[in-house]
Amino acid sequence: MPFNLIDTDCSPLVIDYEYEINNKNLLAEYVGEMLLGHHLHINRIINSLSTVFPVHPNDSIDQVINKITSTTSIKRDGWIFQMISWIVLAQRSAGEKFFSNYPHFAPAQHGIDGLALVLNDDGSLRSIIITEDKCTTGPRGKITQQVFPEFKEFENGEKNNALVSIISILIGQLDAGNILQNVQNDIFDNKYRIYRIGITREGKHNDNDGRKDLFKDYNDYVSGDTSERRSGATIYLDDMRNWMQDFSDKVIAYLLSKKS
Numbered sequence: 001m002p003f004n005l006i007d008t009d010c011s012p013l014v015i016d017y018e019y020e021i022n023n024k025n026l027l028a029e030y031v032g033e034m035l036l037g038h039h040l041h042i043n044r045i046i047n048s049l050s051t052v053f054p055v056h057p058n059d060s061i062d063q064v065i066n067k068i069t070s071t072t073s074i075k076r077d078g079w080i081f082q083m084i085s086w087i088v089l090a091q092r093s094a095g096e097k098f099f100s101n102y103p104h105f106a107p108a109q110h111g112i113d114g115l116a117l118v119l120n121d122d123g124s125l126r127s128i129i130i131t132e133d134k135c136t137t138g139p140r141g142k143i144t145q146q147v148f149p150e151f152k153e154f155e156n157g158e159k160n161n162a163l164v165s166i167i168s169i170l171i172g173q174l175d176a177g178n179i180l181q182n183v184q185n186d187i188f189d190n191k192y193r194i195y196r197i198g199i200t201r202e203g204k205h206n207d208n209d210g211r212k213d214l215f216k217d218y219n220d221y222v223s224g225d226t227s228e229r230r231s232g233a234t235i236y237l238d239d240m241r242n243w244m245q246d247f248s249d250k251v252i253a254y255l256l257s258k259k260s
Helices: 024-035 039-046 058-070 073-092 139-155 160-173 176-183 208-214 240-258
Strands: 003-010 014-021 097-100 114-119 125-134 193-201 230-236
Touching (some): 024 039, 024 073, 039 073, 058 073, 125 139, 139 208
Parallel strands (some): 014 230, 193 230
16 A cells, blocks of 8 residues: 555544555556546555556546646646545545545536545444545645635535535445435434545644644534544645655656556
8 A cells, every 4th residue: 555544643632644655656556547537446456356457548548647737736736635635545444334425527626525434334324524635835724714614514514415415426336225214314413524634734743732733723613522523634745846746747657658
């Protein structure tokens, strides 16, 4: 797997399920496949259900490469970072009854960045994971100005219709009648909602005190006496924009290698 997974417990405020990248080339392959729409196949690989990548038409590969190269670096980085964040969550959820929507199909697309459903063995609802992803050099500002208000809307029930719609699609591949019967009421219960802030942190946030500063006031927007419903998924990338440029180049190189 391309990540080392680390838990930084800053209870009762937050648990940061942070990660480090230990294989940048393998991650570039995974992200390249995600950009081609193969998220279900990547999940199978993570769960050791497959070992090969699917073939893909040359013209479709060229279209994805064009999106990467023609998009501004900030929007490109945000798009690719969503794919990285999705793969991290999938790796963390390996072996679980985990169902997740696909990240955005294009840079700067609006809507929920990430939504995942985890079921118990009996088909009952364990958790709904709601993710906001930000690839940024100013993480604290992004959290306070964009992420916290978004989470508050979920907590207030303003996005319940979107949740029901996406969750219905996610479980449509299952025995939907029985599963939906089990979870339909729980969808509206906030206790099942786990919020996840996927973000690039600064060096000053690397220790526990810095992490608490980064996520300060999280409990004002997502209630609970413990950190059970408040999570992060952060990574520290020294010289982040240059790192993302190099990584984007690796993704493009991988996509070119897939062409027949």
